[in-house]
Amino acid sequence: MEFAERGYDGATVRVIADRARVDPAMVNHWFGSKEALFVASLEVPIDPEQLAKKVVPGPPEELGERMVRNFLTVWDATDGRPLATLVRSVASHESAAKLMREFVGRLIIGRIVGSVAPDRLELRGALAGSQMVGLAMIRYVLRLEPLASADHPTVVAAVAPNLQRYLTGPLD
Amino acid sequence: MEFAERGYDGATVRVIADRARVDPAMVNHWFGSKEALFVASLEVPIDPEQLAKKVVPGPPEELGERMVRNFLTVWDATDGRPLATLVRSVASHESAAKLMREFVGRLIIGRIVGSVAPDRLELRGALAGSQMVGLAMIRYVLRLEPLASADHPTVVAAVAPNLQRYLTGPLD
Numbered sequence: 001m002e003f004a005e006r007g008y009d010g011a012t013v014r015v016i017a018d019r020a021r022v023d024p025a026m027v028n029h030w031f032g033s034k035e036a037l038f039v040a041s042l043e044v045p046i047d048p049e050q051l052a053k054k055v056v057p058g059p060p061e062e063l064g065e066r067m068v069r070n071f072l073t074v075w076d077a078t079d080g081r082p083l084a085t086l087v088r089s090v091a092s093h094e095s096a097a098k099l100m101r102e103f104v105g106r107l108i109i110g111r112i113v114g115s116v117a118p119d120r121l122e123l124r125g126a127l128a129g130s131q132m133v134g135l136a137m138i139r140y141v142l143r144l145e146p147l148a149s150a151d152h153p154t155v156v157a158a159v160a161p162n163l164q165r166y167l168t169g170p171l172d
Numbered sequence: 173m174e175f176a177e178r179g180y181d182g183a184t185v186r187v188i189a190d191r192a193r194v195d196p197a198m199v200n201h202w203f204g205s206k207e208a209l210f211v212a213s214l215e216v217p218i219d220p221e222q223l224a225k226k227v228v229p230g231p232p233e234e235l236g237e238r239m240v241r242n243f244l245t246v247w248d249a250t251d252g253r254p255l256a257t258l259v260r261s262v263a264s265h266e267s268a269a270k271l272m273r274e275f276v277g278r279l280i281i282g283r284i285v286g287s288v289a290p291d292r293l294e295l296r297g298a299l300a301g302s303q304m305v306g307l308a309m310i311r312y313v314l315r316l317e318p319l320a321s322a323d324h325p326t327v328v329a330a331v332a333p334n335l336q337r338y339l340t341g342p343l344d
Binding site for chain 2: 084085087088091092097101104105122123126127129130131132134135137138139141142143144146147150157158165166171172
């Protein structure tokens, strides 16, 4: 896979289209952008463009809450299987881990965390990532109760303040 | 594997020894207990008995800090590979996920979180688990910088207060 071989920056829509034997214009028509194509290749039910538009607007001190709410809505709509596949893939292949690092760095950290972080953007992004990935693992992959079936208000009340500290609070 | 087939409670040292064609006394000699044998079967470099002895004693309001410190010491000593194997296994097999849930519930939540939680023990345990699993995923499996190579004081200062809130803070 072109992204896995060359990384996000090295891959071009033209080469991807050539390898798939389709017209690059078709790729742009269906996916809209290299970024959307990249996200499609990760097979996660997240459109970062939509995600950023949904969670970024609003009070910065409530971004953590909007992120947790949106996260639960997106992943509760699946049966957790795409997430388990993603986790296996990242834990098995360095190329998948590299893609995921780029995805997290470019889209999640750059756009979402970057909209509020007062300093240490990369560290805050990685910390926020640790909370979101951990929540995903416990709720959808390990399915540890009571977090696996807790309702959204309970999870938001418990997790959002911690996420918010990573986004905008003091880190030392 | 006996634990995977019968779960922690259903498995007996006698049957495990029989299946391995060894004397049960030998199993007890080498592993000391069914619990230690169970942990050995998970292939994680954690002895819950030792872990509990190391992190539980001390001020309850600093348990989060002791947990993060100990966690970094234990896992930094590996190259992260046992953790990636464990993650793949949990994401691939319900039997492995079940074992891990029992491990987390019985040993981590029961002994460690239970030593300080003022209420909602199971929820606090699952939340603390989400932070620890997430840290493990980001630092050792995904290896996202700067968290992948941040020094211990930086990680402890950033993560311990969040973990501590899960252990003893207000959750709503």
